Amino acid sequence: MDLVNHLEGRLLFAVPKKGRLQQAALNLLEGADIQFRRESRLDIALVKNLPIALVFLPAADIPTFVGEGRVSLGITGQDTVAEHAAGVDRARREQAESGKSTPLNDGVEGCEEVMDLGFGSCKLQVQVPEKGTYIQPIDLIGKTIGTSFVHLTQNYFGALEKEQDAAHGIENRKLRTKIVELSGSVEAACALGVADGIVDLVESGETMKAAGLKAIDTVVSSSAVLIKSKSPTNPAMVDLIASRILGVITAQKYILCQYNIRRSSLPDATRITPGKRAPTINALEEEGWVAVSSMVEKKKIATVMDELTEVGATDILVLEIANTRAARGIPN
C-alpha cells in the first residue's frame, strides 16, 4: 500500500524508531489502545482504530518535525527538545546579526511539552578523564569538547566564558572553547585524543565509568515527554491522545488502597491517604466505622500501609489500577 497517499486527514504522531525510548513509548501506545501494524522497514504506520498515522523517527529529529508543524505530536527526550530549541535560537540570532531581511527560520514555531512520561530519565553531563588535570568546568575553557548536543554545549561554555570574562572586565569575546560534533560513542573521544572533555548523557553512569570518565557538572536533566506542535492539524485528537496517555501513566504510577477505620480516626487516616483529589469514604454497616478508598503512589505504598496500621486502619487492601481517565487533555 502506498501509505503516504493514505495520510490525508490523519494526525501525525512521531515515535522513536529505535534506542532507549522506543519500547516504553510503544508500551504507552498499547496502553492507550492505539492499534497499528508496522510493515517491515516502513517508517509510517496507519492506526487502525483512530484517524492517526505513526511516524517512526530518530528521537533527536522529532522536535524538528513537531516544531516545524509537519507532525502534530511526538514522544522524545527533553534533552532533544532543549537542543532543538537552542539551535533555533542560535540560527535566529545569527540571522539577526547578519542583517539579512529574509527570515531563515520561517515556519519554525517550536514545540510545546504536553506531559512528562515518567521514563527515559538521564542527565546531560560534562565529563572529563577521571585521572586527568581537569577538575572543574572552567578548566575546560579554550579546550576541545566532543558532543552530540552542540547547541546546548555552546550555550553552556558560552555562559561559562562570559562569567569568567566579566570577572576580569572583558566584554564581547567569541567562544574560545572548541565544540566538536560527534554522532555517537562520544565517550571514546577523550581516550582517542579527539577531545579533552565531553558532554553526553548519563543514566546509571556505567558507560562513563567504563570509559574512565567522571562527571563534573550537569547541563540539563531529561526524561521522556509528549510534545505537540503549536499548530496541530486536529487539536481535539491531540487532547484525546493526551488524555489517554495520561490515563495510562497515572494507572502505572498509582495503586488503589482500601481500608476500614473508625470514623474518629478518619482525620489521621486521610492525612496519610489524601488521594489524588480526595479519598472516597463510605459508611460501613458497623456503627462508627467507615471504608476508605484512595489512590496512592506505588512507591509510597509500604510506608502508607505502616502508617495506616499505626492509626488503627484494618483490612487494608491494595489493588492494581488497569487504566484511569481524568478530564480530557489536562495533565494534573
Ligand SMILES: Nc1ncnc2c1ncn2[C@@H]1O[C@H](COP(=O)(O)OP(=O)(O)OP(=O)(O)O)[C@@H](O)[C@H]1O
Ligand atoms: N542511558 C540512558 N538512559 C535513559 N535515557 C536515555 C539514555 N540515553 C539516552 N536516553 C534518552 O533517549 C533518547 C534517545 O537516545 P538514544 O541513545 O536511544 O538515541 P538513538 O535514537 O538510538 O540515537 P543514537 O544512534 O545517537 O544512539 C535521548 O535523547 C535521551 O532522552
Ligand SMILES: O=P(O)(O)OC[C@H]1O[C@H](OP(=O)(O)OP(=O)(O)O)[C@H](O)[C@@H]1O
Ligand atoms: O549511564 P549509562 O546508563 O551507562 O547510559 C549512558 C549511555 O547511554 C546512551 O548511549 P546508548 O547506549 O543509547 O548508545 P549511543 O552511545 O550509541 O548513543 C548515552 O549516550 C551514554 O553513552
